[in-house]
Every structure is written in C-alpha cells, then in structure tokens.
Amino acid sequence: GALRREAPPGADVLISANACWHPTRGFLEPDPEPWGNIALDSAGFVATRLYGGYRWPMAEYVDFACLRPWRWWAAMDYCCEPEIAGDEATVRQRVDLTVESAADCLAQARWWRDEEGATWATDPMPVLQGWRPEHYLRCVDGLTEAWGDLPELMGLGSVCRRNVHGRDGLLAIIGALDARLPPHVRLHLFGVKSAALSLLAGHRRIASMDSCAWDFAARVTAREEKVSCTTKLRGEHMRTWYARQLACRSPPPSRQADLFG
Numbered sequence: 059g060a061l062r063r064e065a066p067p068g069a070d071v072l073i074s075a076n077a078c079w080h081p082t083r084g085f086l087e088p089d090p091e092p093w094g095n096i097a098l099d100s101a102g103f104v105a106t107r108l109y110g111g112y113r114w115p116m117a118e119y120v121d122f123a124c125l126r127p128w129r130w131w132a133a134m135d136y137c138c139e140p141e142i143a144g145d146e147a148t149v150r151q152r153v154d155l156t157v158e159s160a161a162d163c164l165a166q167a168r169w170w171r172d173e174e175g176a177t178w179a180t181d182p183m184p185v186l187q188g189w190r191p192e193h194y195l196r197c198v199d200g201l202t203e204a205w206g207d208l209p210e211l212m213g214l215g216s217v218c219r220r221n222v223h224g225r226d227g228l229l230a231i232i233g234a235l236d237a238r239l240p241p242h243v244r245l246h247l248f249g250v251k252s253a254a255l256s257l258l259a260g261h262r263r264i265a266s267m268d269s270c271a272w273d274f275a276a277r278v279t280a281r282e283e284k285v286s287c288t289t290k291l292r293g294e295h296m297r298t299w300y301a302r303q304l305a306c307r308s309p310p311p312s313r314q315a316d317l318f319g
Contacts, residue, residue: 059088060289061289061292061293062088062096064289064290064292064293064296064297065293065296065297066296066297066300066301069095069300070095070096070097070129070266071095071096071097072096072097072098072099072268073088073096073097073098073099074099074101074104075098075099075100075101075114075119075122076101076104076105076113077101078122079113079114081113084114084118084122085114085118085119085121085122087125087126095129096128096129097128097129097130097131097132098123098128098130098131098132099132099248099268100112100119100131100132100133100134100135100185102134102135102136102137102185102215103137103139103142103215103216103218106136106137106142107141107142112134116134116159116162116163116166117166119134119163120163120166120167120170120182121166121170123163123167123179123182124166124167124170124171124176124179126178127178127180128180130180130183130211130246131180131182131183132182132183132185132213133156133159133160133163133164133182133183133184133185134159134160134163135156135159135160135185135187135213135215136152136153136155136156136159136187137152137187137215137216138152138153138187138188138189138193138215138216139189139216139218140189143189149188149189149193150193150196152187153187153188153193153196153197153200154200156185156186156187156197156200156215157197157200157201157204158204160182160184160185160201160204160205161204161205163182164181164182164184164204164205167179167180167181167182168181181209183209183211183212183213183246184201184205184208184209184212184213185212185213185214185215185248186198186201186212186213186214186215186235186245187215187216188216188231189216189226190225190226191226191230191231191233191234191235192234194214194231194234194235195234195235195238198235198238198239207240208239208240208243209243210242210243210244211243211244211245211246211265212239212243212244212245212246213245213246213247213248214231214232214235214245214246214247214248215248217231217247217248217249217250217254218248218249218250218251219249219251220250220251222251222253222254222257228247228250228254228258229257232245232258232261232263232264235263236262236263239263243263244262244263244264244265245263245264245265246265246266246267246268247264247266247267247268248267248268249268249269249270250267250269251269251271252269252271252299252302252303254267255267255269255303255306256303256306259306269299271299272292272295272296272298272299272300273292273295273296275295275299276291276292276294276295276296279291279295
C-alpha cells in the first residue's frame, strides 16, 4: 500500500506473509503494482513467537506465492532462536523440519508451474536454519539431498539480533557456510543488525539483506516528539536508513581481508 510507495527508487521490498494474512479471508494480495521488486517472507519467526506456529497450511502459502511473479519467495522454515528452540534436540528437529518444508514447497510450486500452467511461478528460496555453525551445515546437507543442485539464492535465518562475533556469531556461521556451499550460491540475510550490514558489505556470498530498524526508529521518533507515526514519517526514516546502508556497503579491501581471510 502507501508505505511501499515510500520505498527508495530501485530498492527491493520484502513483505511478510503475516501482513497479508486475514484470519477469515485467508491471504490477501498486496497492492499489485509494480510486482517486479517485491519479495515474500514466510514470517516463520513472527508466526512462532506470536501464535505458536504458522497460522496457515503450507499448501495455502504456496498457492499464494504462486499467484504472482515475486522477486523471490521464501520457503516456510522453522526458526531456531533460543527463545524458540531452547535445547539441542529442538534445534535439530526444527532444522530437519525446515528441510522437509522446503522440499514440500518446491514440489507444490513445480506442480503449479508444470501441471497447472502457472508459468510465472518460481521455485521457492530455501532457508538455512540453525543456531551454531554445525546446525547450518546440517541444514545444507539436508537441502542438498532433498533439492539436488542448490539454487543461486538461499536465505539465512535466525540471525536477527545475533552477535556478529563469537563462536555462534554471524561471521562464524557465514565462514562455515562459505567453505561448504557450492561457489554459485549466495545468501539473503533476514533481519540483520546495522552493524552486521556494514561489516558484511561486499562479501562474495551476500546477495542481499533486510531490516526493520528504520521502522523501529520511526516509532521512537514519534514517541519522543509526541507525534503520530504516519506513513510519511516512516517513509522518511526508511529512505534515510537505506541511503546510510548504501554509503557503507563497500568497505576497504583490507577490512574484508581482516574479517574473512
């Protein structure tokens, strides 16, 4: 709607499936023009955190994803943040569920395209899940077995609010994945911190990242200035945030070498 039209020219827009879901009417299409720059997130973390799980069946989500030519759409996945998956067995279970769900989403999308003639329907973007590097590698192995040749773009989940450094930090996870993934595979990072955005800019594995930090900043501004958090205010924060990220997306080569060897 109006907020999407506030997006900076040339920017891709990521829409949450949860924002399109109506409890009695099912999925409602977002404002349809233009379609070329819209990606679709399955909203796994929000669904789990707020509702205990997805509010929609996989088949209905894939049907919705196959209605229009999204930039890309993410397979339904199962997040592994500690507040969701508090022990090793649960993390492994959710990693395996993510692999199974990705395979099911792929099969149904290809049915739409090959059997029903929805030529615009694309394969889903599989999402890698886990908490420690070895969990993500388990997910890579499972998706390789289920998928065959891995696609050029894969999502990296459970990284929102994650530390950048440390044994389970974002840099350690990307380093492990970089050593395991085929050369052609690149990653979309879901909801990473701004600090990570600047550190990871220019890494050969990173295709794109998303964030709602700008929207949080708009709400803070509205509260402090005692004004309404209007679409115009949110748009201003969105464009300012986006320009700031573009300005720091190409760190010096020496900094890249320090981080990634």
